[in-house]
Amino acid sequence: MPEQSKRRRGRKRTAAATLLLAYAALAMERADAALLPAVYREIGAALQASPTALGSIVLSRSVVQAACYPLAAYLAARHDRLTVIALGAFLWAAATLLIGLSTTFAQPELWSLRKSNDAILQMAVTAALNGVGLALQIPAIFAFVADSVDGTNRGMAFGWLMVASKAGTVGGTTLGLLMAPTSFFGVPGWRLAFLLLAALVGFSHGETAALMTLFKVATSLGGLFGGKMGDVLAGRLKNSGRIILAQISAGSAIPLAGVLLLALPSEPATFAHHGAALFVMGFMASWNTSATNSPILAEIVPPRSRTSVYALDRTFEAVLASFAPPVVGMLAEHLYGYKLVRSAAGGAGHAASVETDRHNATSLARALYTAIAIPMALCCLVYSFLYCTYPRDRDLARAETARDGGGARPSGEGSDTDDEGEEERELLPL
Template identity: 50%
Template sequence: MRRRMTLPRILCFLRFQNTEDSDFRETSTMKQETLTLVLVNLAGIMERADESLLPGVYKEVGAALHTDPTGLGSLTLFRSIVQSSCYPLAAYLAVHHNRAHVIALGAFLWAAATFLVAFSSTFLEVAVSRGLNGIGLAIVTPAIQSLVADSTDESNRGMAFGWLQLTGNLGSIIGGLCSVLIASRTFMGIPGWRVAFHLVGIISVIVGIMVRLFANDPRFSDTNSRAKDQSPKSFFSEVKYLMKEAKSVIKIPSFQIIVAQGVSGSFPWSALSFAPMWLELIGFSHEKTAVLMTLFVVAGSLGGLFGGKMGDVLAKRFPNSGRIFLSQISSGSAIPLAAVLLLVLPDDPSTTFIHGLVLFIMGFCVSWNGPATNNPIFAEIVPQKSRASVYALDRSFESVLSSFAPPTVGILAQHVYGYKTPKKSLDNVKVITDRENAASLAKALYTAIGIPMALCCFIYSFLYCTYPRDRERARMTALIELEMQQLEAGDSPLREEHARLNVSETNGLDGEERTEIDIKNGIDESIDFDDDDEEALLYRQLTFSNLAD
């Protein structure tokens, strides 16, 4: 015998059942997510450590390979071009495969290429090895960023990306310290810079194994069969779908604006790969150079965390402009701070404290853009399924052009500001030449920092017009997709007869909790709603209001 249940009775029963049934699942899921995020951040640490190895030993590699600054910059350019060209592959892997496995694969690939750099003896061999290194580095970035975005909502996403930047910068510190401190030493006849590459390669393999064994992608978990239930598609159909998705992302105005500012905004960061060389030319020892660069990276880490938190706070108070205004402050502050550091401070190795202070202030203030604005906005202007693609496309476009920064700095230093390639000479002559080269390199660095940062600050202004519209459009797209999924599953979740009752808590589009109800027929009472039933209409209204919230 069937009897009608009122909606209040349904909701009361669901709340009671939820308190008992979901606690265990939530606890185990939280533990698995925490372990996964820890391992993913470890992979991010090693990724950044690998990237920072070569800039830390530019001077030693240049001497070993008889290469000038332009040649050294071209090594980074070559790696970046290969890395950028592989981001479409990275998006495909992150969308269609287990992201934890993709991160592990990337770690193995960049570790192998790092070993090859350590064994290389010619400029061509190093260039090819760095190109292969770019493949491994490319495929992990979209997977890491989309995992973080999927694990957060609009209220804490900036903070999460701030932590990701902090741990990534920790990797830069490890790589920079490891390379700079042992670069001038020799171990059993092996130059220190080669030993640094071996060490990072070994640790990367260990981290890759840990990620492969213990990390978990929620899309491929045992309790989430959404990814498993998808019917297999041919490779060409998946590529066609990926291209279609990429076109839809590229057409979003806010995406175009953020990429445009990112091209100019990331140019200075690439140019700063010459900062250790500049400090050493001033006369700072390897140890002092390592300390100064560590201060800069630590400041960037704290600044990223601060920027992410402030971005979340301002986004709640000023949802349409808070994040954007914060990034304009950050990018605008780089112009005077870089002028003080590179053009005002004396080229004197006895000024360690003042150089360290300015580097710390600059690193703290110019590192807000990514966690405060770019990464959170990317997650808001596209549907959840497109997040891996939007991060991959962003890295692809930005990396291609920003990778020209190191050779640009080298060309400016040599052909515009008078940098001279060092030759064997007396110590006093060498000191004078190094100071002159330091001044030339400083002018080239400021040119590569000041102009792009001014453009970056200006381009951000266009987001005030496009961001609110694109965010609302993405929300409506998500609503339509959710309703289509419900229609495909059946006329109403409450019509179907099943074997038990499930209640799951999920996050809404604005981070608010929403209860998804799936009633299954383990109860004596089944629910029968007629189309003209007031309770059925009320249920549908509640469903749409929850989605709209």
């Protein structure tokens, strides 16, 4: 008996370490994804590229990533999920290395003499290759976490997964911003998407990094809070608790984004006000994934199919999200009057550049708010349908799992076997 207890503790420690490694893998993936968006404005200035053209880089990666999610489901159904996670990490790391080599060791004059469209196309193709590895990793990580904890703690488990994700994003964003004002072997540091607004307002790179770090910390805390509250409300209102929380979170983003993007003046002196608004918005608008989406998917889907369903979920999310940068760019340019920054010499040129930056900040803020408010309103509406479908689907899934004896995959196929299931499900003492 003592020997059996010792083996059980050993398996539990091993399973806990594996779960932590899955969290670390997602953190590294998010850091990788944040590196390019952290170096956006210099790309536009160097290539004279519009926000729409720059958005095509993110679009290409997201489209390829979405297209490859079915491949992740196929591999996870036939191989151990941890193997799929490791393969995805290797692929995106290799693609990131190729991006670094192509920008670091290419001849500097290549970037100045090549046509802007050719350079943007080259970056878009490289980013698309990066999306293949990302597509393999994310669904397998979510499915692995869902399998590792029981239903009463899934919200907190996905909350910690969000913390890992945001920690990686903070690391990648900070690294990119610190590199932005420097150059390496004659190649300038670059920076990308949402950070453009803060830079145009006049915040320094350090202030911009601090604002984005504050926002990611807020979303991490919000993810944990949302996950815990989702577990609590699911225990008290089993048919509607998680859905109510998601609607509160999505609905709060609309007025909070309005305060941040439209009400606050575009002045560097408002750094503290922007920080407070970012923190509140990040905390309130980040509950959905950990409180509702991921736990509900884990409840209504048999264990053997979770990777496939998370892959499908990521596909829809990536496809829709991939259009955000180009849409914001087109709104800013064609509806709100965004102007390309042209280099000019002398004090008059500098003053004109500052004025153009302020104008562009307002244009981008309005475009961003439009791209946030409308989807969030639709999100609240769509969540309403869950009041009708979720209870029935959950009960059907439980009945199917009971008939299948827990829904485990055949032995030898990896992460859904039952021999260590109970130990893994007790990993989070929350």
